[in-house]
Amino acid sequence: MVPDALRSLWAEPRPAGAPARDQRDWALVAALVVWSVLEAVLRSNLAPWPLLLVSVLAVLGPLPWRHTHPLVAVVVAFGTVTVVDTVRILVESEGALLNSMAATLVLAYALLRWSSGREAAAGLAAILVWLPVTTVADPTNLADTLGAYGFFLFAAALGVAMRFRAKIRVRDLEQARALEREQLARELHDTVAHHVSGIAIQAQAGRAVAATQPERAAEVLSVIEDAATRTLAEMRAIVGVLRASEETDFAPQPGLAEVGQLGTDDRAHPRVTVTLDGELDDLSPAVGVAIYRLAQESVTNARRHARHATEVTVAVTGDADQVRLTIDDDGSASGGKAPAGFGLVGMRERASLLGGTFHAGPAAERGWRVEAVLPRAGAPR
DSSP: OHHHHHHHHHTOOOOSOOOOOOHHHHHHHHHHHHHHHHHHHHOOSBOOHHHHHHHHHHHHTTGGGTTTSHHHHHHHHHHHHHHHHHHHHHTTOOOBOOGGGGGHHHHHHHHHHHSOHHHHHHHHHHHHHHHHHHHHHSOOOHHHHHHHHHHHHHHHHHHHHHHHHHHHHHHHHHHHHHHHHHHHHHHHHHHHHHHHHHHHHHHHHHHHHTTTOHHHHHHHHHHHHHHHHHHHHHHHHHTTOOOOOOOOOOSOOOOHHHHGGGOOOTTSSSEEEEEEEEOOTTOOHHHHHHHHHHHHHHHHHHHHHOTTOOEEEEEEEEOSSEEEEEEEEOOOGGGOSOOSSSHHHHHHHHHHHTTOEEEEEEOSSSSEEEEEEEETTOOOO
């Protein structure tokens, strides 16, 4: 079991999304340079200037590249400082290096946060080689030695913790998206099943009247053709969307007609007002279901998280090409924070799967606004 765990750690890839160099990196380097200069001027009993300069350049120079090249940064910094400390031991220099060398803790953190398993092992080896060498170069008591090892252990452990925290966050986001895709696929599947059951019933009726009432059979064929066209469109929408095994529900899914049921009277708090406007006939069933689900989730979030809100407005507006859903609440500014959990992730994924856009954030004046725009046909991207 232990060998398997070690092999898994050894094969661990680099985390995705390592930040590129930016102004904060250069600001960190600038602050450490100022610290080093002041320390060199004000402190006494320091190592010779050439050794101080080499060690400072070796540690501060790689800092901006610690995210994208963590192993190189660690090897350059700790390898150079190991050589400097070895020289200090050989020449029996009693002077110490600068305290700004504590920036090596940042490199140790970055190594475990952003490197692969193999790179982390190699970098840790370089650090473990340097630690006993620097202990000999700057003799300390046992407590200080253990403290130094503890600081580097803490930095490394913090890097590991942040790495796996980010990993869990990515996994949870992917699960939220997958669940939304699954629910959308299930709703599309059930809509198709409803259409197909209707086609089967119409076909049976047409066969029954074909012999005695041919004109009625022609009408039935027209109905079947229309239902088959809708069914084909919904089946195209299912392509690429994953679906878990669930029993089929042949009942119609909630749609645009059910959005009005989200409204409440003045006795509810906050009051929910629903308005439907524009061209809203003949929407794709998938779009109708999505409008309802997005409105339902947004109203639920507003009731839970919109502090001091008295009213939530739900507006659905349709035109020839698209449908716009807007949900606003009049909550206080202090309540304008994103709801906890992954509801917004799921809503954004649902809108994206149908070829639409989704935005949620603080409104211009007060409260929170959710806005989704979906194409009428609901064609996936």
